[in-house]
Amino acid sequence: MATLTKNPNVNKWVDEMISLCKPDKVVWIDGSEEQLDGLRAEAISTGEMIKLNEEKLPGCLYHRTLPNDVARVEDRTFICSRKEEDAGPTNNWCDPKEMYAKLTPMYDGVMKGRTMYIIPYSMGPIGSPLAKVGVEVTDSIYVVLNMAIMTRMGAQAFKNLGDESDDFVRGLHSKADVDPEKRYIVQFPEDNTIWSINSAYGGNVLLGKKCFALRIASFQGKNEGWMAEHMLILGIQKPNGEIKYVTAAFPSACGKTNLAMLIPPEGYTKRGYKVWTVGDDIAWLKPGPDGRLYAINPENGFFGVAPGTNEKSNYNALASTKRNTIFTNVAINNDDMTVWWEKLDKNPPVNATEWKGEKVNGPEYVAAGNKLAHPNSRFTAPAENCPCISPEFNNPQGVPISAIIFGGRRAKTAPLVYQSFNWQHGTFVGSIMASETTAAATGAVGVVRRDPMAMLPFCGYHMGDYWAHWLEMGKVLGDKAPKIFNVNWFRTDDNGDFIWPGYGDNMRVLDWIIDRCEGTVDAVETPIGYEPKPEDINVEGLDGITTETVADLLTVDKNLWREEAKGIEEFYKKFGAKLPKEMSDELKALEARLA
Ligand code: OXD
Ligand code: MN
Secondary structure, eight states: OOOSOOOHHHHHHHHHHHHHHOOSEEEEOOOOHHHHHHHHHHHHHHTSSEEOOTTTSTTOEEEOOOTTOSSOOGGGEEEOOSSHHHHOTTSBOOOHHHHHHHHHHHHTTTTTTSEEEEEEEEESOTTOTTOEEEEEEESOHHHHHHHHHHSEESTTHHHHHTTTOOOEEEEEEEOTTOOGGGOEEEEEGGGTEEEEESOOSHHHHOTIIIIIIIIIHHHHHHHHTOEEESOEEEEEEOTTSOEEEEEEEOOTTSOHHHHHTOOOOHHHHHHTOEEEEEESSOEEEEEOTTSSEEEEOOOSEEEEEOTTOOTTTOHHHHHHTSSSOEEESOEEETTTTEEEOTTSOSOOOSSEEOTTSOEEOHHHHHHTTOOSSOTTOEEEEEGGGOTTBOTTTTOTTOEEEEEEEEEOOOSSSSOSEEEOSSHHHHHHHHHTOEEEEEETTTTEEEEEEEOGGGOTTTOSSOHHHHHHHHHHHHHHHGGGSOEEEEEOSOOBOTTSOBSSOOGGGGHHHHHHHHHHHHTOSOOEEOSSSEEOOGGGSOOTTOSSOOHHHHHHHTOOOHHHHHHHHHHHHHHHHTTGGGSOHHHHHHHHHHHHHHO
């Protein structure tokens, strides 16, 4: 099949990949519905995908991966920068020459007897100055069909690249034998290249997502004056119709997709508030012509965790999965060919197929302590399905950001919300992000896992240089920089139960954040930052939460924070001479304020 572009750089690289992988057949993905329909039919006929109920879940497909291949594999993920020090202490590193030499024989002839699909795609709206182009070659129809949802895929992507540019990310994927011992997810930042082999699971093989839009893009952003961040983007519409945009970074399993699609409490909706989703996982941010920071969501869909998603926890996410969605590793209800996962509802299907493919009696299986869906089972849903998708979702200029929010899961240390003193202090606040496990029954505090800016598994270069880039961006943005905040929805009481209701009620905290950005509300200075006066958090209509509860959620325990400072000092040691002086200065200043 003929190439879809005149761009010689693309064609040369594709030819090299064909010579290396030696597929029987090569198919360029043009993005047409006709072509995609053919691929769906083929995947259904081979059993790779299963068609779901056309009335209840129109256009939806099911796929199951091997039990050894159900999640991202951080221990097999590499950043192969030319110099080891450029990958930094938090990434696996290998010399790129060595890695190419090791992987090349593994790709040699790997697609004999198979078809190679060549997928052009754009991360970001077509025509956006913030968008970038990638080409992924793969031997998996599942990858093609997922990329069709997650990116702007097909010939249109080449419009952004043009006929001459060399600025595209080269992604090579083969599921090979799905051998976990030979599984590699490798980024070569200086070569704009990603090689992924022996996996067929989303996060490892949809190369536009974590591999490109975070690992490679964070490196590009550092060199080109922009930022690729593991952040949701949402817009808060006020009763006067004005919309303020914020981004937020949380480690995995802290409710990012839920916050991105939040439905405000009744008191707010009645007054005319509304939340719009721009993105749920990744933000690309760049100063705009007016000097403010603008964000696009480089993705075109949601690759969300299914278990826990239900009408109450995230109505909008669930609604997004009702058509043209791919489900991976959830359970099937064989009575009507619909899907089920833990906490969808209280009725596991009787005639079920669990995620590994075994037919079981759902209620009995669950009662015996088994899970019908894999805990990391996923839906791949088009963003356009989301009832609260922002009208600005496809705006090539992006949306102007008023606030950046960091957060984690802390039982006692972090208060409900605080604001950093300034951008530099905000960078420090992001760098000390952490989540901890709590033993609910005893209220005992578990292990603290530091995850700066939620980027630990996703930063494509040295974290010390990454913080330096943040500080640099602060200088570029000056007084137009977004304000930086930290939130913690997860403080627990003496019984280990969460105090704050979370979910839609997090709107009450966003409300204060927006007021702070507009300068319409005062704050109290504490050793860690500015906090709300308890009475400035709206608790109207909340059950059992009073202004006193809020005061309690805002306490800063100096002893805990002194411990915290020691933990940060220990963590910072890892980064050696690359730790920006501003960051150690901030730590010293915090210690002084706590003394
Ligand atoms: C994700 C993650 O899958 O952050 O989005 O792990
Ligand atoms: Mn993520």
